[in-house]
C-alpha cells in the first residue's frame with residue numbers, strides 16, 4: 001500500500017517562498033556552520049526519491065527470519081560503562097546508561113568541528129615528540145574521532161539527514177497532527193515533522209531530564225527546518241520558537257495518554273531492545289495512536305558506515321545495548337507485531353518505516 005499523497009507535498013517544491021532575510025540560509029541553499037549544516041535545499045517531490053531507497057517487499061507475510069537473518073550487536077562498550085560497573089559491582093542500569101550516553105553525545109553536537117580538528121591535530125603532533133606510545137595512541141584516537149564526527153555529522157549531515165527525513169515523512173494524510181516522539185533526545189525529527197505538517201502539536205518524551213534541558217534546550221534557535229506554509233501552500237523554513245512543542249520528562253511506560261496521537265515517532269529506539277523486549281517497544285508505538293494514525297520508526301542500518309561509526313566513536317556512543325539491522329529485519333519485527341508497512345527504505349544511515357496498526 002502506498003502512503004497517500006496530499007497537496008502539502010508542496011513542502012518539497014523549491015522556490016515560491018519569499019527569501020528569509022533575517023536568517024542565514026535561504027530556500028534552495030545549504031551552508032556549513034561550525035557545528036552543523038544548515039540545509040534548505042528543496043528538491044522537487046519526484047527528486048526526494050533520491051533521498052530514500054525504497055525496498056520492494058510487497059507482501060510481508062511471505063518474509064521469514066531464516067531468509068532475512070537477525071540483527072548484529074554492537075558490543076565494544078565505552079570504558080565509562082566498564083568503570084561504572086567495576087565501581088558499583090553491578091550491571092549499569094539502562095536509564096543510567098542513557099544518561100551517560102546523552103551527556104557524551106551532546107558534548108559532540110556542541111563542538112566547533114573545524115576548531116576541534118585543528119586542536120586535536122596540534123595535540124597529535126606534540127604527542128609524537130613525547131615518544132610515549134600510550135599518549136600517542138590516545139591523541140590519535142581523538143583525532144580520528146573528531147575527523148569522523150566532523151565528516152559524518154557536520155559535513156555530510158548523516159545524523160540529522162533532513163532531506164532523507166523529509167523523503168521518509170512526506171505524503172502523510174494528516175492535518176495539524178498531534179505528534180508524539182518517544183525517546184525524543186534533542187527532538188530533531190518531531191520538529192522536522194511539525195514543519196512539514198504545521199499547526200498541531202509535538203509532544204516529546206524522554207526520561208532523561210538532560211535531554212529536555214540541554215539536548216533540546218540548547219538546540220540552535222536559528223536551525224531552519226524546511227516545511228510548509230499553510231497560508232501560501234508553498235515551502236518555508238520553520239524555527240523551533242515558532243512551533244507548538246511540549247517536552248515531558250517521563251518514562252514512556254508511565255505516559256498518561258490514550259489513543260490520541262496522529263503520529264507516533266521514534267528514532268533510534270527499537271534497536272536498543274533485545275528480541276524478548278521488542279514487542280513491548282513496538283506496542284508503545286500502537287497504544288497512543290488514534291485509528292488511522294501513523295507509526296514512524298527509524299533505526300541505524302546495518303552497513304559499513306554504521307559499523308565504522310560505532311567502532312571509532314565507541315567511547316562516545318556505546319553505553320547501551322545496541323543492534324544494527326537491515327530494513328527487512330526491522331519491517332519483519334513490525335509486521336509480526338501487528339503493523340502494516342506503508343513505506344520502508346533507507347535514508348543516509350538509518351532504516352525508515354512508516355506503518356499502521358493492522
Ligand SMILES: C[S@@+](CC[C@H](N)C(=O)[O-])C[C@H]1O[C@@H](n2cnc3c(N)ncnc32)[C@H](O)[C@@H]1O
Nearest residue numbers: 098183184185205206207208250251252267268
Ligand atoms: C538513542 S536515543 C534516540 C536517538 C536520538 N535521536 C539521539 O540523537 O540520541 C534514545 C532516547 O530514548 C530515551 N529513552 C529510552 N528509554 C526510555 C523510556 N523508557 N522512557 C523515556 N525515554 C526513554 C533515552 O533517554 C534516549 O535519550
